[in-house]
Amino acid sequence: MSASTPTNAPAQVLRPDRKRNRLGYNILALVTAGLMAFPVYWLIVSSLRPNHEIRSYDQTLWPSSLTFDNFARAVKQDNFATAIQSSLIVSVTAVVGGMIIATLAALAIGRFRFFGRKALMMVMILVQMLPPTAMLIPIYLQLNALGGIDEYWGLIVVYLVSTLPFATIMIRGFVINIPVELEESAMVDGCTRMGAFRRVIFPLLAPGLAAASIFALVNAWNEYLFAYILINDNSKYTLNVWLMTFTTERGTDYGALMAASTLISIPVVIFFMIIQGKMATGLTSGAVKG
């Protein structure tokens, strides 16, 4: 993504003192990068090192040998398969539903000027700032009354709606960047409004939709608080709640926990890397326009 900001890398001849300065900054930046990435490094290294090194009073930064034992234990932990299944069912359903509703709302907000439009946007921004417990207590009680505890649908509804505000606002950003003229000329050429959407708008919107869905997916995948409170049946635990089963009264199996955590993070990291380019474009597009 640095590549997308070429404006600040002008080829200039540096005077010697500026060169020395740059070396200093480079070293400082690399140290910062090391510190920021260290917990990630420690996660991966701990998941790969033999157990006797994990249960050692003398932790070493580099493992003496690598092993997949921790991964084997993590995968064999009870309910691993059902936890993957739960996480997939809940997050994918919530994201698909959320995206449909958010796209409709984003089209309305981005394309039409109607009474209550600003108010709707403000509500969407404000609800995201509510503290989680303010929602958790009434939602728990309501789902309890409706029999939605221990059911996927309760969690799906919560995740679906919690992705709505930011997904709507984000997709709207993409909608207003598509020229209305495109849609209008398609309609002049004989498309219905629906046809114009399907043939012209949707293809242009697709990258934006993909980015928004990945954000929503990552959020749903990472959520644990509602999952912990609303699902008590261990065969329906999502992956994040399942991670807690590595901690028992006898202590925590850190090797297996780190291995399981690595497994759970891999899809998130991959998805994050995919949308990062999109985000960087979003971030820098202001510069291009201005």
Next chain:
Amino acid sequence: MTAADTKAAGPPVPVPRVPEKTGISPSGQEADGPRPKKRRKKGELLPYFLILPAILAIAAVYVYPLIKTVIMSFQDLGRAALWGNGETPWVGFEQFTNILGDPDFWAVVGRTVVFMTICVVLTMGIGLLIALMMLKVSTWVRLVLTVALIAAWSMPLMVAASVFRWLSDSDYGLINTLLADLTGDEDRWLGHNWFLDPWQGFGIITLLVVWGAIPFVVITMYAALTQVPKELEEAASLDGATAFGVYRFVTWPVIKPVFTMVATLSVIWDFNVFGQIWLLRGNKPEPEYETLGLYSFSKAFESTSFSQGSAIALITVLMLSGVAVYYLRQLIKTGEVE
């Protein structure tokens, strides 16, 4: 709640709005402004049909619970009423007078505010410094740093909390090993329990919160910094401005709106920090680790006093509403809500 949960407070949900915040310049928005007007006559009802599902969903999962929270905090929802037998008595402001008269509550409020302030100052300070540093480094170093930031950013909160719990483990944690090696004082550091003393415990929690929030701040601030016109900076330094002068009078005015926005969001997220504390304390935070969110949670779910929990949550919402309104006004000013 996602916002909070994603990272800074979970994550909160911060992350996703990045493209929104800086992506669209106000001028671009104005250009788009007049367009929707043209269509007003064509579909008067269509937009309402389009937003109907969103409105219903938000009403069901955000607005209704919020109203319910308000109602419950004026009731006494005991066990009996909860399981469906018996009326729920109205108690007026009793819950609030109880809470506000409880010294525990004020201790929790103080702790939350101090913790939030420290986290926000550290996050914004370190974040801004790293962003400024990114302007000065070679391209490949910037790439390395960006990859490191994104790696940190993409860690799920649950996983990040597990890693920090492991790093600060009293028996086998790396922090203790390193401290023992560095100071040579093995008796002092080996087996040291960081969470016995809440100050030290909150130190580890702050580390986790700040580490998790920095990538968002750096990447957003860096994007803002690249919009500062190079010519202005050069002109200022040719006219004899010191490096600090250039920063103070040229760079800062340009990045200030973004900085304010990110700082405001950080205040909200760090005030609502829940997950980091909850997970580092093994799902059962001791009373001295409770911030407002956890205090409300434990009142509701541990002591099954849902009304007390709701009232505390409502007080939290009221405390934050000022900040939220300020944030909204900033957004309106920059044309984000157009």
